[in-house]
Amino acid sequence: MFLFGITGYSGSGKTTLNEKVVECLRSLGYSVSCVKDAHHQVDLDTPGKDTYRYRVSGAEQVILRTPDRWALMEETPEGRKPLGDILRAMKPVDFVLLEGFKDDGDFPRIEVSRGPHKEAPLWTKRGDIVAVASDTPEGIPPGMPWLNLNEPRQVADFIVSLRDSWMKEKDNVKE
Template sequence: MKVFGIVGKSGSGKTTLLEKLIPAIKQQGISVSTIKHTHHQFDMDKPGKDSYRQREAGASEVLLASSSRWALLHELRNEKEPEVEELLPHMTKVDLVLVEGFKFHDHPKLEVHRPAHGREPLWPGDEGILAIASDEKLACDGRVLIDLNDAEAIADFIIEHLQLRTEK
């Protein structure tokens, strides 16, 4: 599976871009899944539910299944946070995995950057950031600049960079 990252500071619009990017990539016949990183504690489960109670009792993993989806909850229990390479084998094989976050990982990335937010960009310190998606014209130190509102152009950049079109 090919991996490409979408990075940027909090509130820059990464998830909004992914909502547009996924259908633009799928429209070109490429299967796609995502991995989302968060720095916050999260829980998909609800206190009182059977699966929550089983995890609280000490189960390492709880798999929930229904007729419409399944989810595997894996408790780290003081283990280190997994890297992208450790997570990928748990996913069904697809052509492309888009990774939101994991901004310090070494896979190729595109940064979502909005100068109006007043935050410093990530790309000056990360050679893995190959392109910038922005809503303003920027000097990007030789990196590709793509209009943040043009999901098809961003999809084309990722597909061409990863040579996914030639593999189909």
């Protein structure tokens, strides 16, 4: 599994880009999974429904199974589940696209940027930003690859190329 992050400030277009990149990678024959890191509370369950009632009664894990999919909900009173634990629970795929994760994780990422922000660009704070996807290359430092936010195939090709380079490097490491 090759982990790759799509990060940026709220409203920058991360989810839209991620969705289109998934479609591009799938059209190229790759298997893809996604993990979204939400910075606020989200409840995927519906109050009053059976699975909700199981959770509030104290069940540590609740699985909902339908003919088309299944979902596992797990309470984490100790705080966010570590990304490594989540990844170990996932089935192997070619790419895992991680959305968000501005403040943690050790993997290459693209910063999605649309318009001016009050805060400094993430590439000024993190050393693992390998490219910036935006509407225009304006303001991107020399040497930092610019990807057109409106060309998801370009972004997908960049991710595949980075993965291929990483795998070649990994194969050349002698133990």
